[in-house]
Structures are given as C-alpha cells and as structure tokens.
Amino acid sequence: MTRNENTPQPTVTPDTTDDPRKGLLKAIALAGRTVAAVRPEQLDGPTPCTEFTVRRLAGHLVAVLRRIALAGRGGDVASLPTLADDLEDTEWQAAWDAAVREVEAAWADPEILGRTLTLPFGSLPGAAAAAVWTSEFTVHTWDVATATGQRPDWDPELVAVAYAAMRRGLPAGPRDDAPFGAAVDVDAEAPAIDRLVAWCGRKP
Known part of the structure; x- marks a missing residue:
C-alpha cells in the first residue's frame, strides 16, 4: 500500500529554498500523462498498490486532487471521499483537468506555504503538505506505470x-500503524525511483 491522506504526519521538513508547489504540480502533471496513456483493456488490471485496480487508482488520484484544492481553500479534506468512483471512462480526463485547475487556483497565493492546513492526520504548513502530496503522486505514478508497462521520464x-x-516520514522497522508494507531491499546503486518505491514497500 502507499501513502495517502490518512498517513500519519511526517517528520520531514521540506526544502523551502525552492517553491514546493512547483514540485507538486510537476508530480501531478506526470501522473496525468501516465494515466491518460492507459489503454482501455488495462483499466481493470491490478496495480502494485494492491487495494486498487488501475481504474480505481485513477479515481483515487482525481479524489486526491480535489482534496488538495479544498485544503488550499482552507477546507477540511476529510469531508471529501478518497475515491472518485462515479466517473465513466470517458469522463476521466475532463474530471482530471478540472481538478488540476482547482488546485492551481487554490494554491496560487504563495502565502499558502506558511498557512496551516487541516489534513486527516493532523495540521501541517502548506509547504509540508505539498511535500506529502508530491510523494503520493510520484509513488502512485510508478504504480500505474508498472501496471501498464509504461516508462515515465522521471524528474531526478x-x-x-x-x-x-x-x-524521514516512514520508519525503517515495523509499520503496523502506517498504510505501507515493509521496506523492500534494493541495491544501493539502484535508480532513485526504485529506491523510493522499495522504501514504500514495493518490489521494483
């Protein structure tokens, strides 16, 4: 399983020398391109995030986008579902594009980075919340790509x-209280994306 908005608050302090909103939007854009490239016959296939098929994972990511937008507007993200499961296959792209526009508008003010946002696992400054969601979208993009035979152009x-x-946010030991499997051993010289997903319990 992977990080979602119910993940306990991480201890990471994001690097604020660069605007973390840029990284979040890059992660969202790559996820969007990856899901858009899924073929219809692949939608019901399994993913490395075992609770989701490809279709349901796409619906989860739309729901996360809507939650990010709501958080940026000062709302409680727990008031929205974690899965947009009412979308027809022909409606996915329009729903994604609309949700991205909402995120961009809600996070346009740079002051949001220092504003306290309410997430299901606690309150975080906007900069830290952006780092959490960047990680979620990056790992889930790998899930979709792996399930559908894609090779995204990862931004190092x-x-x-x-x-x-x-x-920093996940313990190396038991993870009984976190929605992640145990870290998987991977060669120290493995590509960075492999090391990331292995730490999140995937087998790259």
Whole structure:
C-alpha cells in the first residue's frame, strides 16, 4: 500500500529554498500523462498498490486532487471521499483537468506555504503538505506505470524530494500503524525511483 491522506504526519521538513508547489504540480502533471496513456483493456488490471485496480487508482488520484484544492481553500479534506468512483471512462480526463485547475487556483497565493492546513492526520504548513502530496503522486505514478508497462521520464529532483520525505516520514522497522508494507531491499546503486518505491514497500 502507499501513502495517502490518512498517513500519519511526517517528520520531514521540506526544502523551502525552492517553491514546493512547483514540485507538486510537476508530480501531478506526470501522473496525468501516465494515466491518460492507459489503454482501455488495462483499466481493470491490478496495480502494485494492491487495494486498487488501475481504474480505481485513477479515481483515487482525481479524489486526491480535489482534496488538495479544498485544503488550499482552507477546507477540511476529510469531508471529501478518497475515491472518485462515479466517473465513466470517458469522463476521466475532463474530471482530471478540472481538478488540476482547482488546485492551481487554490494554491496560487504563495502565502499558502506558511498557512496551516487541516489534513486527516493532523495540521501541517502548506509547504509540508505539498511535500506529502508530491510523494503520493510520484509513488502512485510508478504504480500505474508498472501496471501498464509504461516508462515515465522521471524528474531526478522530484524523485529525490519524494525519497527524502519518505525516508524521514516512514520508519525503517515495523509499520503496523502506517498504510505501507515493509521496506523492500534494493541495491544501493539502484535508480532513485526504485529506491523510493522499495522504501514504500514495493518490489521494483
């Protein structure tokens, strides 16, 4: 399983020398391209995030986008579902594009980075919340890509930010209280994306 908005608050302090909203929007854009490239016959296939098929994972990501937008507007994200399961296959792209526009509008003010946002697992500054969601979208993009035979063009800086956040936010030992499997051993020289997803319990 992977990080979602019910994940306990991480201890990571994101690097605020760069605007973390940029990384979040890059992660969202890559996720959007990856899901858009899924073929219809692949939608009911399994993913490495075992609770989701490809179709349901796409619906989850639309729901997360809507939650990010609501958080940016000062709302309680727990008031929205974690899965947009009412979308027809022909409606997915329009729903995604609309949700992205909502995120961009809700997070347009740079002051949001220092504003306290209410998430299901607690309150976080906007900068830290952006790091959490960047990690979620990056790992889920790998889930979709792996399930459908895609090879995304990973942004090294983005993966590095997500990996650092997950290393600090997830314990190396037992994870009984977190929605993640145990970390998987991977070669220290493995690609950064492999090390990220292995830390999140995937087998790259």
